[in-house]
Amino acid sequence: MPAISLSVNGKPVSGEYEARTLLCELLRGHLALTGTHVGCDTSQCGACVVLVDGDPVKSCAMLAAQADGREVTTIEGLAGGEKLHPMQEAFRDHHALQCGFCTPGMILTSVALARGNPALGEEDVAKGLEGNLCRCTGYRNIIRAVMAGAKAMREQGDV
C-alpha cells in the first residue's frame, strides 16, 4: 500500500492507504470530511471538486496517492472559523443554492476562478463552471453570486 503524506485544510495527514483509494474516498471515508460530495463518480458533475495546490480537481478522478506531497483544500477548509469565506457568503446572499448538493464543488471552482482572473466577467464565470452541474438553480443566481464573491475577494486582497 502506498504511503501518502499530504496537507488537508492546513493539517498534515499521512498514512498507508490502498492504491485504489480515490482522493474523494480519502477525504470522505478516512477523514470524515463529507462536505466533498460525490454526485456521479464518472467525472461529469463537478460536485467533488476540491483544490489541490490551488487548482480545481475532480476528487473522484484522482488517486489519493497522486495527492502525495500536495495541499488539498475542501469546503470545510474555506471558512475562517465561524466566519464564512466571501464566496460562501455570496452564494448565501444571492440564493445560489437550493438542495446544496452541487455547492461545495461550485464554490471551490469559483474560488479558483476568481484567484486565476482578477478581471473575471460573467462569460468567464459561465465558461469556468461548465464542469459543474446544478439540478436546482438554473445557474443565473450562481453566476451573480460568483461575480459578487469574486469582487469581495478582490476587496479583501484574496485574488
Add this chain to the structure above:
Amino acid sequence: MYEFRYHRPETLEDAAKLFSECGDPLFLAGGQTTLPVMKQRLASPSDLIDLGRIPELRGISLSGDTLTIGAMTCHEDVARSADAKSAIPALAGLAGDIGDPAVRSRGTLGGSIANNDPAADYTAALVALGASVHTPSRVIAAEDFFTGMFETALEEGEMIVKVAFPAPRSAAYVKFPNPASRYATVGVFVAGTREGVRVAVTGAGPCVFRAGDIEAALEGDFSADALRGVSVSPDGLNSDLHASAEYRANLIGVMTRRAVARAS
C-alpha cells in the same frame, strides 16, 4: 475499482524497467481517462505506473520557432503559458477550451495523444502544425503517430516524453463542442506553415485526418471565400447520437471557414 499496484518512478529508465517487469501495466498521467475507464472495468491493469514524478516529462520551452511541451504538462499550463501564447496562440487557446477547469488541471498532453480519442482536440493541432512526438528512443511525425481510432504508433511500454511544435505563420482552431463534454463533435485546425497550408480535422472521423481538397483550395487564396465550391463527402465519417455523418461533413466546412477567418 479492482485492486492494483501503484508505482511512482522518478526517472524514465525506472518507469520503462517497471513496465517491463509488471504483468499488465498501464502508465498513469492525469488519470482523466484512465481512472473512469478503470471504474467502468473497461481496463483492469495489474499495475499503474504514475509518470507524475519524472522531471523530463514536464515543462514548456520555446527555442527559435519550436515550442516544446513535456508530455505531463497539463492543459491549463499550456493555456496559461506565455511561450505558448506568443509562439502558437491557437494552441494555447485550444488547450484552454478542453473540457472544464478541473479536467484542465489534471489532463495532460501526453495522455490525450496516447489515448487518441477520435474527438480529442490536440490531435488536430499536432497534425496541422506538423509536430513531432519524442519518445526515449525515437521521433515520430504526428501524421505517422495517429494510426487509427484509439490507436497510435507507440510500441508496448513506449513513453511519450515531449512534443515539438514548429510555430506556424498563422493558425486557428475552431470546434463545435459537444455541449456536455466539450469534446469536438467536429474540430478543424488550419495552419499556414512553411510547407504550405495544412488543415487537420478531428471529431469527424474515426481518427484525425488532413483535408486535402480544402488545403488545395486554400493554398492559392487563404480566405473563407476560397472554400465556396469545395464540398466535403460524408463517406467514412462518424454517425452517432451526437451527429450524423452528413451533419459532420457540413460542420467541417463551417468550422474551416470560421478557422480561416480567424487565422487570416
